[in-house]
Amino acid sequence: MNERLVSIIMAAYNAEAYIEEAMASALGQSHSEIELIVVNDGSNDGTAARIAGFTDPRLKVLEQSNQGIGMARNAALQVARGSFICFLDADDVMPPNSVSSRLKVLMNDPSLSFADGTVIHYDALLERVLKVHTPSFKGEPLQLLARFDPSCFFGNTWLIRWEPSWSYRFERAISHVEDLLFYLTIANGRRYAFTTEPVLHYRVTGSSSMSRLEGLERSYHFVHRWMSDRPELFDPTTRRKNLYLIRRMMSGAYWHAGRPVQALLAWTRGS
Structure with missing residues (x-):
């Protein structure tokens, strides 16, 4: 090689x-x-x-x-x-x-x-x-x-x-x-x-991931579940912080996209 x-x-x-x-x-x-x-x-x-x-x-x-x-x-x-x-x-x-x-x-x-x-x-x-x-x-x-x-x-x-x-x-x-x-x-x-x-x-183009918010949100929550399945790598504080950041980020993205209902729902998703 x-x-x-x-x-x-x-x-x-x-x-x-x-x-x-x-x-x-x-x-x-x-x-x-x-x-x-x-x-x-x-x-x-x-x-x-x-x-x-x-x-x-x-x-x-x-x-x-x-x-x-x-x-x-x-x-x-x-x-x-x-x-x-x-x-x-x-x-x-x-x-x-x-x-x-x-x-x-x-x-x-x-x-x-x-x-x-x-x-x-x-x-x-x-x-x-x-x-x-x-x-x-x-x-x-x-x-x-x-x-x-x-x-x-x-x-x-x-x-x-x-x-x-x-x-x-x-x-x-x-x-x-x-x-x-x-x-x-x-x-x-x-x-x-x-x-x-x-x-x-x-x-930076109009085709960025922020224009496809549902898929972005699902993917972030998949990552969070992946982390939650590995407590030996990520302690509870880190996992809670990760979920909080996902919720905050997605809520803000939906809000800026003019979708206030989805912005509120984003705070309830994940566990």
């Missing part, structure tokens, strides 16, 4: 508008020892044609019926050859040093399993900066993830050191926050650090 090979995994569903830019940013990384695995998850637009326009030998393309982002990523994980893995959504962009800056963090400290970095939120045209967020935590991230602590991200920005004995799988049953649950399943006993360099240009 190439000790510096990084597998970049991209799931794509009806992504024709942005996927060329996303793929070009991955293949244009300053760290050239990469493989880009693109999974066309049953797209019915021009996504396949956009993908076919790339001939880079480092590109591997998988086709499947529409099964969701988690299953698409699982298909890619089964064929990934890298010593490190990371994920890129088909509508986002990696700055040129995204891989190299995170890889440097992991190469300099073999005790680390995860490296993160700064995320710049842009408008849909990637012209106007909306927000810049840099992590600030170093250490074991499990409890911070459970508390949605902003010092440790749970988006798709982690570069992960591949451990052959570990099972890397996304949960099929949820449609949102799949990154959060994935990280929770692999974070116990492992350490996280970060670079302050930008690692992702995140495109």
Whole structure:
């Protein structure tokens, strides 16, 4: 196995508008020892044609019926050859040093399993900066993830050191926050650090998860039940805090969407 090979995994569903830019940013990384695995998850637009326009030998393309982002990523994980893995959504962009800056963090400290970095939120045209967020935590991230602590991200920005004995799988049953649950399943006993360099240009579009609130709420409560089934990892205080944050977040989201009844009901769901 190439000790510096990084597998970049991209799931794509009806992504024709942005996927060329996303793929070009991955293949244009300053760290050239990469493989880009693109999974066309049953797209019915021009996504396949956009993908076919790339001939880079480092590109591997998988086709499947529409099964969701988690299953698409699982298909890619089964064929990934890298010593490190990371994920890129088909509508986002990696700055040129995204891989190299995170890889440097992991190469300099073999005790680390995860490296993160700064995320710049842009408008849909990637012209106007909306927000810049840099992590600030170093250490074991499990409890911070459970508390949605902003010092440790749970988006798709982690570069992960591949451990052959570990099972890397996304949960099929949820449609949102799949990154959060994935990280929770692999974070116990492992350490996280970060670079302050930008690692992702995140495109804010109208198709974000906050526009599909019922699925988002169900997914968060699935994560909470998963935590509740593991009292050896999450104590009662952490589980109560997690449920409170889910209720507060979803109530606020429904309220801002002009759905006051659902906002009130959100405070009663879960146990």
